[in-house]
Amino acid sequence: MSNPLNQVEAPLTDAVRFAPRNSVEQVEESQELAPRFDRDGLIACVTTDATSGEVLMLGYMNREALEKTILTGEAHYWSRSRQVLWHKGTTSGLVQRVVEMRIDDDQDAIWLRVSLGAGIHSAPASCHVGYRSCFYRTVALKTGKLDFAEKEKTFDPTQVYGDAPNPTVL
Template sequence: MAADIHFFPRVSIEQVEEGKELAPKFDEEGLIPCVTTAAQSGEVLMLGYMNAEALKRTIATGEAHYWSRSRQVLWHKGATSGLVQKVVELRVDDDQDAIWLRVDVVGDASCHVGFRSCFYRSVPVGTGPDVRELAFEEAEKTFDPKEIYGDAPNPTKL
């Protein structure tokens, strides 16, 4: 299914910026950044990365797939947690080096830490160079990560 999807070679600026051919530009590691937002509210849920296979599977299945840079594996969002991201719309930016997914999330959460959004904290701005505390913008976790993932080590490298 995903193997049937082929990307066009990048041949000109006009083709990439104003044409109808999907010719994504992956970086030197074979990745393209993907901003994922809630389809209804527009809330930013996460920033992830896709390799060619993840992008093809996302297109083919209508569910978000990413490349985990920390674990170095293809990752079907929600395969373990059940928090599947159903793609409502997939867009590519003007020079085709970034992806934007608008999704509906089964279970209404996207962060492996248990919050709805991976962007659950804010940084005070306009306070000069002395930033001491992040502010939590989500009061409660949507789910308990230990119930879903067990005592597995956090997949994020420090």
């Protein structure tokens, strides 16, 4: 079972070991991977298209998702709505292959640069709503009005996901 909390788990292999966080200098300047998971055991992950630089999504990883992403070279996340480990593309075919992974200065956020495979019924995309990017709307400054930056969906979510529950939480 997945462990969303900061509890110590055995790594998947000896290849992935997270260092303990011992000092600011170690966290900011060393070559030791010492991620800081939040109180729910999660770390934020911004995912962008490796070719265009377009922001595709913001997701979260628990320890297991981060380990699996490192070991497999494909994006894994922790679904906060479903409370499960999620290998991006298992259902949709919209697999995110990691081209580069970075961690920020205080090691509490991940940045993935990915290449997108075409989904089961579509061109490359990332959003469960059917758009290429999860950031498919703009927010007007001063008014807060939303507008669609992506005018058309890349795929029909009902064809890809059928009657699976929508992960959006109200």
